[in-house]
Amino acid sequence: MQYLNSSKLLTRYLFSKRTANYAQMRFSSKMSSDFVKVSPDVQDAVARGRAVVALESTILTHGLPIGTNLKAAKHLESLCDNCGVLGSTVGVIDGQLKVGLTEEELTFLCSGDPHLKKISRRDLPNVFANSQSGGTTVSSTLIGCHAASIPIFATGGLGGVHRHVEKSWDISADLEEISHTPVAVVCSGVKSILDIPKTLQFLETKGVNVVSFKSEYFPTFFSNSTEIKSPFKCQDLDELTRLLLFVRKSSLNSGLIIANPLPENLLVDSGMIEEAIQESIETADKLGISGKDFTPFVLDKVRKLTDGKSLQINLSLVENNVKLACELAKSYRQKMIKLRQKLNSCLQSSEDVLKKSPLVIGGINIDMTIKPTAQPSPASVPSEINLTLGGVGKNIAEALHYLKCNPNFISCVGNDPLGKLALETIPVGQENILISDTHPTSIYSLVLHPATSELLHGYAQSQIHHQISVDFVAKNEDLIKSSSVVVHDGNISPSASRQIFSICKQNKISLIFEPTDYAGCSNFAQVLAENPKVCKFITPNLKELIVLNDSIGQIMSNKRNDERFGKSTLQKAMQTDERVTDDNCLHLVAKNSEKALRVSDSILVSLGHLGIIVASENFSELEMTQLAESSQNRLEENTIGFYHFKVKKIDDAVSCSGAGDSFVAGFVSSFFQRKKNLSESVKFGLQCAKVALKTVEAVNPDIKRLST
Structure with missing residues (x-):
C-alpha cells in the first residue's frame, strides 16, 4: 500500500x-x-x-x-x-x-x-x-x-x-x-x-x-x-x-x-432456520418480550424448534x-514489529532514534525456574516452579527493545511447539532467527536459593545453539557491519564466535562478550587470546572471570593442559566465589583479571547482591575521576583501576535469573545508544537489574519506564 x-x-x-x-x-x-x-x-x-x-x-x-x-x-x-x-x-x-x-x-x-x-x-x-x-x-x-x-x-x-x-x-x-x-x-x-x-x-x-x-x-x-x-x-x-x-x-x-x-x-x-426465527419472533411479540430480553428468548426458542x-x-x-x-x-x-523497525529507519533525525541499532547474537531458552519453599521430604522438595521464556541473548534483546533501542537479534529455535511459542512471544524482529528441523528448542532449568533467589544450579539442553554456525554468521555479515555494537553471548560455538570477532575487527565494530556459563568460558579463551582488544567489554560474573583469566594466561604461556588445568581452575572459581564479601571483592577481582584485561578494553564484573566492579588497564584521567566520584570503593594504580558500584539489598526479590542480562541491556542502551559516560551507564544498568528482580519473568517490561 x-x-x-x-x-x-x-x-x-x-x-x-x-x-x-x-x-x-x-x-x-x-x-x-x-x-x-x-x-x-x-x-x-x-x-x-x-x-x-x-x-x-x-x-x-x-x-x-x-x-x-x-x-x-x-x-x-x-x-x-x-x-x-x-x-x-x-x-x-x-x-x-x-x-x-x-x-x-x-x-x-x-x-x-x-x-x-x-x-x-x-x-x-x-x-x-x-x-x-x-x-x-x-x-x-x-x-x-x-x-x-x-x-x-x-x-x-x-x-x-x-x-x-x-x-x-x-x-x-x-x-x-x-x-x-x-x-x-x-x-x-x-x-x-x-x-x-x-x-x-x-x-x-x-x-x-x-x-x-x-x-x-x-x-x-x-x-x-x-x-x-x-x-x-x-x-x-x-x-x-x-x-x-x-x-x-x-x-x-x-x-x-x-x-x-x-x-x-x-x-x-x-429456510428451516428462517421459519424457526419467524415463529420465535411472533411468540416474543405475543408475550410482550422486548429490549434486552428479546435476543436471549428468541435464540433459545430457535434452539428448541431446530432440535438443538x-x-x-x-x-x-x-x-x-x-x-x-x-x-x-x-x-x-x-x-507492528516490522512497522516499528521501519518507523525507526524513517526518523533518522530524531534524537531518540539512532542511525544504527545494536545487534544481539545468542540463545533462546525455555527457562524452568525452581525455588525450594520448604525442607525436602524423602520423596520430593516442595518448590515454586515457573516456566518462562529466557536465554541470555533473548533477554538482552528483549530488554533493549523495551529500552527503545530497536535491536536486531540473531538466534535459533527448534521446529517444535516450544520454538513456536518462543517466536510468538518474543517482541523483537524474527527475520534473523534460524528454525532448525534437526535440534529441539533449548531448555534451561534453574534452581534458585530459597532465601536470596540467587542461582544455585543450572541444567541445560542447548545443543541447538551451535546451529548458529560460521556459515550462518557469514550470511548475516552485512547486519553485523551496520550495527552500533554487537553483544555476543557464550551460548554459540567458539568457531562462530571467531567469525564474529573477525567481522567486528575488520569493520571496527564495538563488541561485548557476555559469558553464559563459567564451566564453558575456557572454550572462548582461545578466541579472546587470538583477538586482543577486539572486545570493548567482557561482562562476566566472578566465577566466569576467574576461568577466563586463568585460561587466557595458560594459552599465552603455552602451558595449558586441558583436563588437569580445567579441573583446578573450576575448583578455584567455585572456592573463590564462595568466600567473596563486600570487603574483599575488589582485591579478588584485581587478582583474577590481569590476563583478561590484556584481551579486552574493560571488564564489568557482576557480583550479584554486591553490585558491579568496573575494571580497565587504560582508563582516561576523566573516566577515572568520574568513576571515583560515582563508585563506593576503588583500587587505582596509574591508569589501571577497579571501581566498585554497590547496590542496596532487595528484600522482596522474586528472581535473579534475568538481572545480569537486564544490566547488560541497560548499560548498552546508555553507553552505546545514548552516548552517556561509563559511570552513568553502569548506574543505569544497575537500575535495570533492580527492576528485573521484581518479576519471575527473565525481563521485566517495566524497565521501559526508566530514562537514561
Missing part, C-alpha cells in the same frame, strides 16, 4: 496525536481507573507485545445452557492458547469490568445464578454502583478491550437494528459503541433475528468499516446469505492485517467489523471466529 512507503505519512500513521489523545482520555478516565480491572496476565501480554484476543461473556450468562456454557468458555480460551494467543474473557464481577477472568470468576458467570445481569454499555453505571455481576455484550466488552489495549475481539454475532424498528426504535448499543472504538470485531455477521439491511445502513451512517472475509456477501449468522452484498471484501489475512493497522492508528476512531462466513460443513437449511441444531451451529461459528481472530492477532503483532 502506498502510504507505507512514505516516511512522513508513516510517522503520522503510527503517531496520530488525535488517536493518542483519544485513547489516553478513554483509558485514564475515572471509570477506567476505578472500575476496569485488567488481569496481570493480560497486562503482561500487552506490555510484551503478545497476541491477545478478547472474548465476550453474555453468550455464557444468557446464550448457552448451564454446563455447556462453562465447557465452551474453557474451550475457547484453550483454543486461543493452542494458537499461541492469550484468550481474555471479559465480564463484570462485583461491580468491576474485568478483562481476563480467573477460573473461579468464569465458573461463577456460567453458574446460572439468577442475579447475573446481561450488561450493555447503558447498564454499566447501575452494576458498578450496586456491585453486581454479569455477562458483557459486545458494546461493554469493547469498552474493556479498549481500556486494556486489546485490538481484536471475537464473538458470535453482532447486535443490530431490530425488525419493525419503526415501531420499537430498538437498535443495539453494539453499533454505536463500535462506531467510536478502534477495535476489530470478528463475527458471523449480524444475528439473523434482526433486520440486516437496516443494520448495514446504520453502520454506514456511523462510518463503521464492514468487510467480509473471502466473500462478497454478508453472512447472516446461521447461514451464508447470497442476497445481501457486503460493503467490502478482504481476500486474505495480509490485507485484513493492513486494514486493522489503519483502523488502530488512524484518527478516525471507529472500529472494524470482520464478517466471517461459515465453513461449508456448518451450513444448514436456511442452532446451538451447535452457534458454538461452531464462535469457534470459527476465534480461530480467525487468533490468526489476525498474530499477523497484526508481526506487522
